[in-house]
Amino acid sequence: MLHHARQIAEKPRKICIFLCWLGILTLTAVTGCNQKQKAVDFYVDAVMYKEINQNKQAIDKLNSAVKIDKRFSPAYSLMGEIYQNMKQYQQSVEAYKQATLLNPWSFKDHFQLGRVYQIMKDFANSVQAYVKACEIKPDHFRAHLGAAQSYYKLRDYSNATTYANKAVEIDSDIAEVKKLLGDIYNAQKDFEQAIMMYKRSLETDANDPNVITALGIAYVNTNRYEPARELLSEVVQTQPQNLKAWRFLGFTALQLNNIEQAIESYSSALAVDENDWQALNGLGVAYMMAALEKTDNEFRDKAVIQWKLSLELKPNQQYREKLTEMIRKYSKE
Numbered sequence: 001m002l003h004h005a006r007q008i009a010e011k012p013r014k015i016c017i018f019l020c021w022l023g024i025l026t027l028t029a030v031t032g033c034n035q036k037q038k039a040v041d042f043y044v045d046a047v048m049y050k051e052i053n054q055n056k057q058a059i060d061k062l063n064s065a066v067k068i069d070k071r072f073s074p075a076y077s078l079m080g081e082i083y084q085n086m087k088q089y090q091q092s093v094e095a096y097k098q099a100t101l102l103n104p105w106s107f108k109d110h111f112q113l114g115r116v117y118q119i120m121k122d123f124a125n126s127v128q129a130y131v132k133a134c135e136i137k138p139d140h141f142r143a144h145l146g147a148a149q150s151y152y153k154l155r156d157y158s159n160a161t162t163y164a165n166k167a168v169e170i171d172s173d174i175a176e177v178k179k180l181l182g183d184i185y186n187a188q189k190d191f192e193q194a195i196m197m198y199k200r201s202l203e204t205d206a207n208d209p210n211v212i213t214a215l216g217i218a219y220v221n222t223n224r225y226e227p228a229r230e231l232l233s234e235v236v237q238t239q240p241q242n243l244k245a246w247r248f249l250g251f252t253a254l255q256l257n258n259i260e261q262a263i264e265s266y267s268s269a270l271a272v273d274e275n276d277w278q279a280l281n282g283l284g285v286a287y288m289m290a291a292l293e294k295t296d297n298e299f300r301d302k303a304v305i306q307w308k309l310s311l312e313l314k315p316n317q318q319y320r321e322k323l324t325e326m327i328r329k330y331s332k333e
Helices: 002-051 055-068 073-085 089-102 107-119 123-136 141-153 157-170 175-187 191-204 209-221 225-238 243-255 259-272 277-294 297-313 320-330
Strands: none
Touching: 002 055, 002 073, 055 073, 073 089, 073 107, 089 107, 107 123, 107 141, 123 141, 123 157, 141 157, 141 175, 157 175, 175 191, 175 209, 191 209, 209 225, 209 243, 225 243, 243 259, 243 277, 259 277, 277 297, 277 320, 297 320
C-alpha cells in the first residue's frame, strides 16, 4: 500500500522531468532551424549584392552563411562564381572545390571548376573537373570541348581526339571543335587529316583568320606553297598584326624563290615583334639569298646581323650550330 502510494506520488515528478526534456529538445530544434534560416537569409542577401555588383559585400554574406552552416553548398557555388567574375581564380577554385565535395553531382560546379583551372592553365586539374562534368551530363557540348582542349594542352592527343569527336557528335555546327581537331592532327603530324578538319571548320565559319592561318601552315607542311601563299596573304590583309601568318608567308616566299616578298614578309613579322627569333632566322636566310644572287656584301652583312640577334634572343635554339657556322663563314675577316 505504501509502495503504491509512493509510485503515485512520483508520477507528477517524472512527467515534469519529461516535459522539461521535451522543452529542451524543442528549443534546440527551433534554434537549429533558426540558425539554418539565418544562413539562407545571408545567401539571399549575397544574391542581391551580386546583382548590383557589390561583390565584396556578397562574399562577406556568403562567408557568414557558411560559418553558420558549413554544408551549405549553394553558398560555396555562388562564392566560386563571384570570385571567378572578379578574376580571383585561386579563391574561385577553393570555393568550387568545396561545392563539389558537398554536392558531387552538381554539373555546374564541376564544369565551372574545369573552366577556372583552364584559365589558370592548370590543365591536369581542369581535365579531371571536365571529365566529371561529362559523366554527369554526357551530352553537354562545352564540357566535352573543355576536356578535349585540356587534354590537347597536356599533349594527350588520344583522349583529346575522343572528347573532341564526342563534341562534334553533340553539335556538328560549331567550327571551334573542328579547328581543335585540326590542331590535334597537326600536332601528330597527320597533316592531311588536319587539312580536312580545317576545311570542315571553314565550311561553318569561312572567315575565321585563325583557321585560315592554320590551314595555310598545314599546306606549308605538305609542300603546297602556292595555296599556302594565297591563304596567308588573305590573312595578313585582314590581320596585319598576325605574327605567325607573316612568318610563314616569308617561309613560303623563300620556297617559291620570291626573295623580295620573303624579306618584306619577315620584316613585317619583326615589325609585330622585334624579338621573334624565328623571323630573324628567316630574314637572315632571305638576305643571304639576295646577297648570293646579287653578289652584294651589304645583304650578306645584314644576314649575319639577323642571325647574331637570333642567337642572342634564343641561345639554345636547335639551329645554334648551323647559325654559328654561317656567321663564322660570312662575317667580315
